[in-house]
Amino acid sequence: MRIMKTLGLAAVLAATSGLVHAQDLRIGLQEDPDVLDPDQSRTFVGRIVYASLCDKLVDITPELEIVPMLATGWEWNEDGTELTMTLREGVTFHDGEPFNAEAVVANIDRSQNFELSRRKSEVKSIESVEAVDDLTVKFTLSAPDATLLAQFADRSGMMLSPKATAEAGEEFGLNPVCAGPFTFKERIQQDRIVLEKFTDYYRADEINFDTVTFLPIPDTTVRLANLRAGDLDMLERLAATDLGSAEADDGLTVEKATSLGYQAMTINVGNGPRAENPLGENAAVRQALSLSIDRAALNQVVFEGAFAPGNQPFAPTSPWYNAEFPVPERDVEAAKALLAEAGFADGVTIEVQVANNPVQTQVMQVIQSMAGEAGITIELAAKEFATLLADQSAGDYTASQVGWSGRVDPDGNIHQFMTTGGGINDSKYSDPDMDKFLNEARLSTDPAVRKESYDAAIAKQQEDMPIVYLYHPVWIWVLDNDIDGFTPYPDGMIRLHGVSKTE
């Protein structure tokens, strides 16, 4: 009898320990990612999935320092035109192919030359790449490019199995093969993406889940309800309006990080005939608009104070922020004086286009009433996002309320927006000094030297204001209390190394 009991107990123990190990982590995403090919994809949520699927050459710390990942070390030559990287030994891709210098060469080639690559501009500075030996790779640049390492900390640095890319071509995204902690199992569009633990992962001991399931649930209230009902273990991007209720829930943990991105008003200063208006032609009017906005109140009213008010492309908490220009207090009188000085004592009327979602519309409505008190009448044109983007790009707008998801390197948050001919310079702003500051900032790998250039650029931006910055979103994750070890990162990614679940 006693033996029976012992056996029974052992069986129960074996069964339950089996349960403890067969763990699935369920993560609620705000959107359904696009194609799962790092060279082709363009969505933020796609990058969240890659954080578990595709390791990169380098990674970042929460403080934005570049740290080793698939590359264990790197060195620049004297004039910053050659980058030599040492690669990690013994790494294999999910299909068993070895990761080595040849694989890096093939990956860079695909990012640069694949017909459908969206990464071309990110790796443009690479003139050639060569496998010095099995674990050493040398990049030769056409000009010094301090931003390259940060690019390698994102999609351009994700390593895909060269065998898989050669075989699948454009269709790689239907069955991605990388070298990350999890392998791709299945995807049902708009329903779920399931990844399975990669047993040969070089840091497998840090991975505590057998599977991870990403579930796109666009409605934030429903996403939170799913977490509360136990159908999810964690979610990303909680709406600021739900923050109070999530924080009050004893069963949930809330984690936050100020994002690298921003929301702003882009002003048309030289993009076709629609720039010919007081706002587009007159920096003083743009400064008046900026001064009329109470950014702290905007944050309180729309985001319950959870976001970070801002006035530069970098958040006030960023090391790149120019502290000489703090977020301005609202000053209606000064705004009126600026308008009068510019010859618009009777006020001006401007049209601002805004994406037709409730949050951005509310942001603009608050600004509309604030600016109105300073004599700036704002007419809102609510547009569906694809239309807004097309109009903005074509110059068919006066001002446009849009944002940027943010990049690790400061260059990614300002260069293309403010330099003459920049790819996303929809303001068509052009100033030789600004071009000089921003181009110079790319040349040095010394942060102190770069900071000087960015400080000068920000001073210029505060004067000319082709973009009026408003605030920096804060990433809000909500986790079930039994999830441990999660670290919030300012890039909004979910890194599962060291994350575990207690039953």
Add this chain to the structure above:
Amino acid sequence: MLAFLARRILIAIPTVILISIFVFGLQHLLPGDPILVMAGEERDPEVIAALREKYRFNDPIPVQYLAWAGNALQGDLGISLRTQQPVLELIGEKLPVTIQLAVMALIIAILIGIPAGVLSAYKKGTWIDWVANIVALSGLSVPNFWLGIMLILLVSVKLGWLPASGYMPLTEDPLQSIRTMLMPAFVLGTAIAATLMRHTRSAMLSVLKSDYVRTARAKGLKERVVLIKHALRNALVPVVTVITLLFGELLAGAVLTEQIFTIPGFGKLVVDAVFNRDYAVVQGIVLCTGIAFIFMNILADAAYRILNPRMSDR
């Protein structure tokens, strides 16, 4: 019957072609540029040019249409610009989901709507009639998204009876599949039940006044038999018409319901495709929906003939 069906299907072909031309043109009239969306945040000009060339956006629209139609005739509806999945595969994946939702919603609607309609017609003017009317009206007036979120909060979060959202294929786990679908089907069904109840009620009222019902009663038939066998059967003809028309409403309602309950069906697919200007997907869905709609209408016409043999071919 067969000749009737063949005739109807032949007439449907030009309609389908017209629908596809119309939608193709309409999509290209929409403001917004799919390539700009696809190029990503950076909108690299080089990338934009390559994508335009690759997806034939430089061709004139009629040429693009003919290319699409040519492929469609061979059963190739193109690929999704967003995920590169073949459109036909996507539709095959999503259609069963929405059909399951629609069928379950319709069953719920019929189970609630028709008995309620019969009862309130039979008990016209009494409190039963009033209660049925009030319930029906509120079902019609309460917005889907509100009812959906309230149900999730009550049934899933508070009571923990049903999963809050998501989807399980019927083939994998039938019970769980029905459980996940129950709330959305209910939300979708209640709105339709109201319409159904009103139509059943008015049809029953007019039938109950007719001579043959009086005759049936005079023959001394049981009231239940008079009601179900004689009155309801005839009253159902207009109700069947309504059910077919409601099919469209069901698909439209599914768009919202699927969004709330995160069901990976047709509705969610089409909304995302329109917002991303995923032309091939929108085109494919409209084509399939159009065909389904025509098919439902043919089925309804066939159903009339079964319910009322006098309507058959001369």
